[in-house]
Amino acid sequence: MNIHEYQAKELFRRFGIPVPDGRAVATAxxxxxxxxxxxxxxxxxxxxxxxxxxxxxxxxKPDVRGVKVVSSxxxxxxxxxxxxxxVLVTHQTGPSGREVKKVLVEQASDIAKELxxxxxxxxxxxxxxxxxxxxxxxxxxxxxxxxxxxxxxxAVDPVTGLMxxxxxxxxxxxxxxxxxxxxxxxxxxxxxxxxxxxxxxxxEVNPLIVTKGGQIMALDAKMNFDDNALFRHPDICELRDLxxxxxxxxxxxxxxxxxxxxxxxxxxxxxGAGLAMATMDIIKTAGSEPANFLDxxxxxxxxxxxxxxxxxxxxPKVRAILVNIFGxxxxxxxIANGVVAAAKQVGLKMPLVVRLEGTNVKEGKRILKDSxxxxxxxxxxxxxxxxxxxxxxxxx
Numbered sequence: 001m002n003i004h005e006y007q008a009k010e011l012f013r014r015f016g017i018p019v020p021d022g023r024a025v026a027t028a029x030x031x032x033x034x035x036x037x038x039x040x041x042x043x044x045x046x047x048x049x050x051x052x053x054x055x056x057x058x059x060x061k062p063d064v065r066g067v068k069v070v071s072s073x074x075x076x077x078x079x080x081x082x083x084x085x086x087v088l089v090t091h092q093t094g095p096s097g098r099e100v101k102k103v104l105v106e107q108a109s110d111i112a113k114e115l116x117x118x119x120x121x122x123x124x125x126x127x128x129x130x131x132x133x134x135x136x137x138x139x140x141x142x143x144x145x146x147x148x149x150x151x152x153x154x155a156v157d158p159v160t161g162l163m164x165x166x167x168x169x170x171x172x173x174x175x176x177x178x179x180x181x182x183x184x185x186x187x188x189x190x191x192x193x194x195x196x197x198x199x200x201x202x203x204e205v206n207p208l209i210v211t212k213g214g215q216i217m218a219l220d221a222k223m224n225f226d227d228n229a230l231f232r233h234p235d236i237c238e239l240r241d242l243x244x245x246x247x248x249x250x251x252x253x254x255x256x257x258x259x260x261x262x263x264x265x266x267x268x269x270x271x272g273a274g275l276a277m278a279t280m281d282i283i284k285t286a287g288s289e290p291a292n293f294l295d296x297x298x299x300x301x302x303x304x305x306x307x308x309x310x311x312x313x314x315x316p317k318v319r320a321i322l323v324n325i326f327g328x329x330x331x332x333x334x335i336a337n338g339v340v341a342a343a344k345q346v347g348l349k350m351p352l353v354v355r356l357e358g359t360n361v362k363e364g365k366r367i368l369k370d371s372x373x374x375x376x377x378x379x380x381x382x383x384x385x386x387x388x389x390x391x392x393x394x395x396x
Contacts, residue, residue, distance in 0.1 A: 001225045003239045004047045006104045008221035011236075015194040017187055018217040022106020031080035034105040035073040041108045043069050044079045046088050048098040049244040051222070052139075056090030058083065059097055066090065066100075069108055076105055101243065109219060114207035115174055116140055117188070119195040127155035128195060130162075130188065132170045136207030162192040183216045198236060199229030227253075248311050255307045257296055264289025266388055267312035267321040269305070271296050271330050279324045279381065286385035288392060291318045297330070305338025306345060313346055320351040322388045324381060327358030336364035340371040351391035352376065355384040 006024035013019060023034050024047060035042045046053050046066040053066030064082045080103045089097035114136035122129040132152040135143045144151050152173045154166050167185035171177075176184045187208075195203045204222040211217070230237050242250055252259030258273065266283055270276040273295045280290040292315065296308050312318055325335045339354060355378040356364045368375050376391070378384030 001227055001230060001236075001240055002049045002244070003223055003225075003236075004049065004102070004104075004241065004244075005045065005221050006047060006102070007239045008223040009218070011194060011198065011223065012218055012221055015197075016190045017194065018215070019221065020106045020109055020217065020219065022104055024102045024104045025080070026084070026102050028077045028081035028084065031103060031105050032073045032077035035070070035076035038105070038107045040072050041070070042076050042105050043067065043108050044076055044083065045104040045106070046083050046100045047102040047104055048088055048093070048100060049241070050088075050090050050092040050098055052090035052092050053088065056088050056093070056097075058086035058088055058100075061086065080105070098244065109209060109217070110212040111207075111209050111219075112212045112214075113210040114219075115209070116143070116206050117191065117208045118202065118204040118206070119191055119200075120202045120204075122155060125155050127157065128192070130154045130156065130166070130170065130192065132174055134174055136209070140206065156192065161196075162189055180210065180214060180216060187216060187218075194223075198223070199226050199232060200224065201226045248314050251307070251314075252294070252311050255304060255311075257294065257304060257308055257311070259295075259308075259311055260293040261315060262290055262292050263317070264291045265317050265319045265392065267291045267294075267315065267318040269294050269296060269308050269312060269321065269323045271325050271327075271335070275324060275326055279322065279385075282381050282385040283322065283389070286382070286389045287394065288389045291315055302334060302338035302341060305335060306342040309339075309342035309346055309348070313348075318350070320353070320388050320391050321348075322384055323352070323354040323356075324384060325354075325356050325358070325364075327356065327360060327364065331360040332356045332358055332364030333360040333367060336367035339375070340367060340373065343371075343373050343375070348373075351388065353378055353384050353388040353391065355379070355381060 009019045025031050056066045058064040066088050068079050070076045070079055083100045083103050086100055087097040088100050116133040116136040118131045119128055133143055133150050135150050152170055154170055156162050167188045171181045171184045191203055200223055202224040205218040207219050209219045246261055249259050266288055268279050268290050270279050276293050276295045283290045294308055296304050323339055353376045376387050378387055
């Protein structure tokens with residue numbers, strides 16, 4: 001789950017990480033009032049679940065950027081009015097963009113230096129890893145690709161947690177000494193604490209700034225959370241913004257399904273994340289592109305399969321469907337009944353290829369054969385991929 005910058009900064013404040021004074025508002029009048037309270041010179045920042053807002057622009061208004069420093073309450077009002085209700089397009093939103101429903105109005109900072117700081121989970125080492133760089137304010141992927149020597153990493157043993165020598169090592173790498181080194185070590189300790197205690201999957205500050213007065217603070221804040229741990233954090237669940245989520249992904253999550261929309265035209269319905277990944281790969285090998293990742297889980301019910309079909313068909317790019325099931329906990333006959341019920345309920349007219357294997361596979365295949373529907377059976381994964389690609393006219 002993702003949250004907005006202003007929400008992440010509220011969590012930062014709770015854990016003692018310094019951030020600029022500010023408040024999120026939903027109207028231009030409120031923006032002007034907050035700017036007045038903060039002394040006039042403020043930053044107005046569009047709040048959407050996407051990065052690159054400073055370089056992004058409102059559709060039809062190329063001069064209206066997602067982040068702007070203004071010098072008066074009147075200017076804050078004008079820029080908020082230009083943002084609110086508009087669709088902000090950045091390199092992360094794609095051409096469709098995201099509607100701006102709130103803006104963050106916060107005190108402007110006198111910036112002397114911009115840095116990068118984040119904590120995330122490195123699955124290769126099974127460690128929380130702190131990442132830092134002197135190249136703040138830039139896309140960290142670009143820094144890693146062009147100047148990897150400027151990326152500092154420190155894995156943290158979960159038994160000991162963040163140690164003082166970890167913080168000192170990173171502080172030296174970023175050029176801190178004296179009082180600023182102490183400030184940085186305190187901020188890093190609190191950032192690690194924030195990551196662990198909220199069950200985050202990412203805590204990112206880009207940029208972490210040093211002001212001309214020597215203060216270090218988080219000028220930006222991004223937090224992602226492990227969905228599997230949200231049951232422990234009802235307060236964080238309340239921060240979920242349904243309007244920022246893909247409607248199909250939202251429906252899938254509520255139905256207990258794992259769904260991610262992609263750019264292809266072959267819808268995939270699979271049980272098991274690993275098998276779903278393999279299915280997407282084999283579709284590409286056969287010469288086409290998957291339209292989604294969809295894992296109905298090991299214990300899928302007929303109702304979930306029906307819901308999965310509806311979610312897949314809600315994507316206008318989908319022109320064929322591949323069902324790839326290995327029956328274990330989810331038995332093939334149950335899946336087959338779900339496939340038949342779903343196809344009849346939605347009036348499926350596009351090609352449907354089904355590969356079943358595992359528990360009750362003979363009964364599952366019989367159900368599909370006797371359904372009276374135009375279902376193409378497949379013997380194995382490659383056979384299924386080739387048949388579904390052929391149904392669309394062959395490989396690209």
